[in-house]
Amino acid sequence: MSRFLLPLTIFAVVVGFLAVGLTLNPREIPSPLVGKAAPDFSLPQLHEQDKVFSPKDLAGQVWLLNFWASWCSGCKTEHPVLMQIANSGAVPIYGMDYKDQRDEALTWLNRWGNPYPIVGVDLVGRVGIDYGVYGVPETYVIDKQGVIRYKQIGPVTEEALAKTILPLVKELQAQ
Amino acid sequence: MIWLALMMLLSGPAWAEEARPLGDDPVVEARLKTLAVELRCLVCQNQTLADSNAPLAEDLRREVRAMIVKNMSDQEIIEFLVSRYGDFVLYRPPLKLTTTVLWVGPFVLLAVGAIALVVALKRRGQKVADAAITEEEHRRVEQLLSEGVKRS
């Protein structure tokens, strides 16, 4: 190859990458926790404050952990989808009320509906840090052995639910 | 508020007291600072953990501060963050297989450039050495270009 073609070749490679780059979201950071055991915690429940919520109690089943807050607009966006999952009974969604006020969280759930059997309260966001949460809503799929298998960053969309989350859940439940 | 300020102003020197640093322990704060300037705030556009005022950045600073107080090493603190958020939090990408090109690239580029220059100059020297006429032609160009200076 002529050395004069070198600049053009390099440029073509760069353009290729830039084109792929256009389809990517630079703000979405994949979680290193996928494939690792879900961090343990023990937090008070939102509705019954004297009871605790811990992932240990959920061992042996596939479940979703959804970080949300009453102040978060994306949570409102995904809420109908979560209600749909809850009503279908495909998989239980446990909530984690992230850096929120208790009364506001309760009002929010009363107003829009409560898809969660249990909601934990992560008042200072410490459990959020353990789970690598960087912006609510974020949703984790956790398998029977308590291993995180998938993380949805941002609202759970119909598409993500149908194409990724439900098939994964089915597969995990069959194991 | 203004009243208070005026009062203070008038009685200024008598009140002058040394302001307290924000952090309790300056040593911890200094270490936090050196760590935080190399860490990325995840929710911001492109800011360090040290510069950001985002709530998550504040939480993480608090977390890092707590780890410093617990006497954890920088390595341990960084591992804590990387295990949760991935290499994305590090402004200094760790050297691993996928970042080899990143770290070695600039110096390879320099070496290749330097070799190419030396080779090109050598080869050129051989080709042009006997081309004395080129030199002469070039002088003509120079002359043509500079005639205007004398004339103007």
Add this chain to the structure above:
Amino acid sequence: MIPEIGHFALILALCVALVQGILPIYGAAIDNAALMSVAKPAARLQFLLVLTAFGCLAYAFAAMDFSVLYVAATSNSQLPLHYRLAAIWGAHEGSLLLWTLILTIWMFAVTLFSAHLPEATRSRILGVMGLVSVGFLLFMLTVSNPFERLIPAAPDGRDLNPLLQDPGMVIHPPMLYMGYVGFSVAFAFAIAALLGGNLDAAWARWSRPWTTVAWCFLTVGIAMGSGWAYYELGWGGWWFWDPVENASFMPWLAGTALVHSLAVTDKRGGFKVWTVLLAIMAFSLSLLGTFLVRSGVLTSVHAFATDPKRGLFILAFLAIVIGGSLALYAWRAPRVGLGGSFAMVSREGMLLANNVLLVAAMGSVLLGTLYPLFLDALDLGKISVGPPYFDSVFVPLMVPALFLMGIGPLAQWKKASVPDLAQRLKWAFGVSVVSAITLPIVMGNWTPMLSLGLLLAIWIVTTALVTLRERLMHITGSSVMERLASVPRSYWGMLVAHCGIAVFIVGVTMVKGFETEKDVRMNVGETTTIGNYTFRFDGAHDVKGPNYTAARGTFSVSRDGREITVLYPEKRRYPVQNQIMTEAAIDTGLLRDLYVSLGEPLDDGAWSVRLYHKPFIDWIWGGCFIMAVGGVLAISDRRYRPAWRRETQEAPAAVETARRKYA
């Protein structure tokens, strides 16, 4: 009505640009004088049309016409007039119009100062610029129309981002764009020469002043952007290696290499192929920067709101313009001749070594900026590449370049000898080393980086003095003044620009080595001391600006019991976007800046306060301005004036024959 006129003017400008891009180039190819003569009037007409469009947009902003979507999105009735006008380039669409306007300004300038150029060359140059303009006009008219209507009109606008409501923002983008777009002239010269097959020494001579002017604008533009970040972002930093900063820095590095490489080509007729590639590169990197800022592929503090359609458009445009010119390069460059001979150790050799270093540095910045994208595209994970990476890669590449900078101007053209150079430079070297080691000790903080920085800065200055002294000794003249005056302006320009670099290095080194910062909780009346300066907090009170409310703190600064100044940092709230801005207060000085910014209000009138003492920080920007002054001196040299003559047309023929003989 007025916005429609603007819109219509853009459509007409597109038609004119098409004509300008096609006919003259075709005319030059078939040697048709009538077709070639279209170039000049077309370029001027296009300038007038784009200026009209720009004027219409400016009017819409001034008149607060919120039925124009762009005006409604980036201004507000409360926004003062000067910021409303600066808001023209406050977001994507308008800044694109500014880009295009500046492109046509450069075109217009080419029509004014190209009387000496052969008709075919001028036609090709204007044609190429016309084609570039076609791309930008199409971009605006298809996916980024600044005149798009909003019906029904908004009752009020959404306001300009408060970060941009700053005098620095009024002037920084036009400066920067003058630089970016200015490289389009060198680019067009290069493409014209490749098209016409007359790549010769005269080509380099013509390109030089244009390149230098663009380089000056870019230098000042980048410096102003950095200064803006320093006082406006509130964390006291001046350069963050953010993708958008890098996007402006890469063309600067390529442009700097080009300025030096043009010197070799001009002087020795050599390395034309390389110089032409640099000219293409400098402008390509400007375009790449535009893409990076506007496509959303990278996360940055400064990125515009993004839209994938726009990203796709610019990428396609990029592929056509850059890909096309690199293909043309690959096709034509092998046939270009070699030029005069010179030894490896010679002025030419050193200028080229400097080129290798600058381009390697540019390549590293490019690599670091795009690497996260590469990995992500290959699904190999997400990483961040930030200041620690760039600092550790950039410094080792720049140190040899700066060292060479001292030697280069002393080396003879064609062939220099190392022992001779060493002999002439031994004093400069001795002085630099000794002072670089002792100065930090005297100042009380010795670190290797501090010594290295000072070594390089002093080396550049002392070698410049040696160079000047030798130069003066060769000139016969009665008085020193007379002799100084007979040194060519371009030579002064080089020395001044190099000293600008030295000043810049001193700034960077001293700030990194000696800056101190303090985060304190200050009650009213309390004091704190930083770098020998005592700050007393005299309370904060509320003030009202034209479109914001603020808490304004009062800090009396004293040194050795004597009051020096009073600083008023503010915490502003802009109600329209509900944004909080930290407006730092800075006491600027030749030897240090004092920087105060308000953090958060705490209980009983106390505030969290951040204070900096930054020695020599203004030298960073001062150095950049000195560099630009050097550039201005260089282009005022009389050797460029004969270039406005016609006779030069004979020159290419001479080289042409030589080229044919030895190609």
